[in-house]
Amino acid sequence: MVDAATKPGNGHSLSPSAHGAVRVDHLLIAGMVEKNARVLDVGCGDGALLRLLADLRNVDARGIEISQRGVNDCVAKGLSVIQGDADSDLLDYPDDAFDYVILSQTIQATHHPRKVLENMLRIGTRAIVSFPNFGHWRIRTQLAFCGRMPVTQNLSYFWYDTPNIHFCTIRDFVELTRELDVKINRAMAMNQFGTQVRVNAPWWVWNLFGEQAVFLLERRR
Amino acid sequence: MSATVDSQRARLREVDAPQSLVVRFPETSPLKLDAGVDLTNLSVAYQTYGALNSQKSNAVLICHALTGDQHVANIHPLTGKPGWWSTMVGPGKPFDTERFFVICANVVGGCMGTTGPASTNPMTGKPYGLELPIVTIRDMVRAQAKLIDHLGIDQLFCVAGGSMGGMQVLQWAASYPERVFSAVPIATGARHSSQNIAFHEVGRQAIMADPDWRDGRYFDEGVRPFKGLAVARMAAHITYLSDEALQQKFGRKLQNRAAPTFSFDADFQIESYLRHQGSAFVERFDANSYLYMTRAMDYFDLAGDYGGKLRAAFLKTKSRFCVVSFTSDWLFPTSDSRAIVHALNASGASVSFVEIETEKGHDAFLLDLPELIATTTGFIDSAARARGIA
Numbered sequence: 104m105v106d107a108a109t110k111p112g113n114g115h116s117l118s119p120s121a122h123g124a125v126r127v128d129h130l131l132i133a134g135m136v137e138k139n140a141r142v143l144d145v146g147c148g149d150g151a152l153l154r155l156l157a158d159l160r161n162v163d164a165r166g167i168e169i170s171q172r173g174v175n176d177c178v179a180k181g182l183s184v185i186q187g188d189a190d191s192d193l194l195d196y197p198d199d200a201f202d203y204v205i206l207s208q209t210i211q212a213t214h215h216p217r218k219v220l221e222n223m224l225r226i227g228t229r230a231i232v233s234f235p236n237f238g239h240w241r242i243r244t245q246l247a248f249c250g251r252m253p254v255t256q257n258l259s260y261f262w263y264d265t266p267n268i269h270f271c272t273i274r275d276f277v278e279l280t281r282e283l284d285v286k287i288n289r290a291m292a293m294n295q296f297g298t299q300v301r302v303n304a305p306w307w308v309w310n311l312f313g314e315q316a317v318f319l320l321e322r323r324r
Numbered sequence: 325m326s327a328t329v330d331s332q333r334a335r336l337r338e339v340d341a342p343q344s345l346v347v348r349f350p351e352t353s354p355l356k357l358d359a360g361v362d363l364t365n366l367s368v369a370y371q372t373y374g375a376l377n378s379q380k381s382n383a384v385l386i387c388h389a390l391t392g393d394q395h396v397a398n399i400h401p402l403t404g405k406p407g408w409w410s411t412m413v414g415p416g417k418p419f420d421t422e423r424f425f426v427i428c429a430n431v432v433g434g435c436m437g438t439t440g441p442a443s444t445n446p447m448t449g450k451p452y453g454l455e456l457p458i459v460t461i462r463d464m465v466r467a468q469a470k471l472i473d474h475l476g477i478d479q480l481f482c483v484a485g486g487s488m489g490g491m492q493v494l495q496w497a498a499s500y501p502e503r504v505f506s507a508v509p510i511a512t513g514a515r516h517s518s519q520n521i522a523f524h525e526v527g528r529q530a531i532m533a534d535p536d537w538r539d540g541r542y543f544d545e546g547v548r549p550f551k552g553l554a555v556a557r558m559a560a561h562i563t564y565l566s567d568e569a570l571q572q573k574f575g576r577k578l579q580n581r582a583a584p585t586f587s588f589d590a591d592f593q594i595e596s597y598l599r600h601q602g603s604a605f606v607e608r609f610d611a612n613s614y615l616y617m618t619r620a621m622d623y624f625d626l627a628g629d630y631g632g633k634l635r636a637a638f639l640k641t642k643s644r645f646c647v648v649s650f651t652s653d654w655l656f657p658t659s660d661s662r663a664i665v666h667a668l669n670a671s672g673a674s675v676s677f678v679e680i681e682t683e684k685g686h687d688a689f690l691l692d693l694p695e696l697i698a699t700t701t702g703f704i705d706s707a708a709r710a711r712g713i714a
Binding site: 163165171174175177178179180182183184185186187192195196197200 | 644646647665666669671672674675676677678679681695699701705706709
């Protein structure tokens with residue numbers, strides 16, 4: 104069991120003023136990244152997070168994206184992005200190539216989340232993982248009372264067409280970091296309104312009320 | 325299939341006295357070839373567009389493909405057609421000539437003014453023919469580096485090119501890592517595949533089987549292997565297109581006739597099209613040069629120069645790369661580009677990689693594709709910001 108006492112602290116906050124409608128989880132991630140760092144965003148989508156990190160943190164921003172449309176959009180915006188996927192394309196990178204490897208809202212769509220996480224912490228000294236918490240109370244109630252696979256605003260796919268094949272709860276994820284002997288440097292959970300769950304709340308509160316979670320992980324030396 | 329006397333005279337003029345800028349290197353500055361010999365009296369014919377800035381930081385080198393030349397963005401002196409990459413080079417284009425100083429040189433072994441098999445050998449006063457040593461992609465790049473030295477440029481802002489031009493881009497990044505700020509290899513590979521060598525061999529054999537080839541001494545004997553060269557071009561041209569594109573454009577349509585003629589005439593539109601491609605090509609290209617160019621591509625295996633490990637070729641690179649491939653290109657399929665990208669990732673290089681969806685085949689890199697324009701523009705603009713080019 105993990106309790107509140109072992110839960111690591113919060114990141115510092117950043118003002119989103121210059122960026123209009125910036126996703127809250129992106130801002131939380133940006134708050135975890137040091138200036139001028141080398142960053143790889145795995146599953147970078149349209150490059151919004153990379154752009155934010157380049158602007159706010161002046162990072163050397165690189166990305167991998169599975170959809171060719173997303174890649175081409177990113178490159179047209181001047182971002183350094185290649186087509187590839189988390190399961191197979193992290194293998195090519197050498198050890199310690201990056202300061203941060205980010206997996207934002209993507210781990211649940213990978214075939215081998217554990218291997219992906221291992222590779223992230225091989226090629227990067229730190230990893231930032233954000234994911235939808237399958238232990239959130241709305242999801243639990245849908246399954247418990249409707250007896251059907253949950254479909255929510257955030258997770259809008261039906262079971263038969265979802266790309267999300269490896270859902271986990273916050274508790275599950277914490278357990279995996281223990282198995283991998285990875286240090287949780289920081290952790291945050293957000294409720295459905297995008298506000299942070301109280302930092303000193305126990306893990307079960309996070310797991311019940313956190314709709315999304317963001318973890319900053321570090322190799323143990 | 326015969327070329328007019330006038331057009332051949334004009335073509336031969338381009339060999340020794342081209343309508344281009346030419347730098348003639350003195351005998352004391354030979355080109356050291358991979359074949360182990362020095363090529364003396366090297367001439368390099370080139371075109372430039374735009375102006376070099378005072379810091380000399382805005383130079384772009386465009387590398388041409390197998391049958392291309394230095395006339396990248398001006399009317400071609402022989403064909404009267406627009407330059408082969410006027411979609412990509414010019415005012416407001418991705419390689420904006422109002423912003424960059426764009427250079428394109430005819431490769432060594434070519435036939436548009438840079439020393440090649442059709443050039444006059446100063447030792448004999450006759451065309452080199454097969455006396456010219458075999459040249460490689462690396463030799464082409466060495467010759468370009470001599471030109472860039474001559475122009476007083478230390479570092480190129482960008483080296484870009486498609487197909488054989490892309491091979492030169494990769495070679496530049498490997499041979500002169502500190503002289504390449506950014507690199508755009510398009511529709512290319514780090515080595516020529518067995519299938520590609522096979523197609524080239526068919527082309528070469530077609531030329532050599534022409535009785536007018538005369539072991540490469542056709543100039544001395546007043547003949548030209550037009551038929552062989554045209555067949556070589558026809559075969560190669562098929563590899564530049566895709567099955568889908570051919571089906572869309574020609575299908576089984578007949579050429580100006582209602583029914584097959586039960587003969588070996590060009591009944592089908594595709595036959596007529598290929599014959600036209602062949603006969604137009606011999607007007608502007610030298611058969612021996614075609615042999616040399618195809619050989620240079622066949623010999624290209626960048627990893628081979630680095631112990632079989634492609635990533636080793638890029639270990640010293642600081643260049644940022646933008647690799648581009650096309651879905652229907654079966655001559656240099658996306659897997660070739662992906663191999664380059666993986667090697668670049670393994671060496672820690674900064675790399676962008678786009679695969680563009682098109683049915684146009686290998687030749688797509690020469691066409692006005694909005695996605696090609698958008699992605700290269702984005703890449704170039706971002707690299708220019710990083711280099712501090714206004």
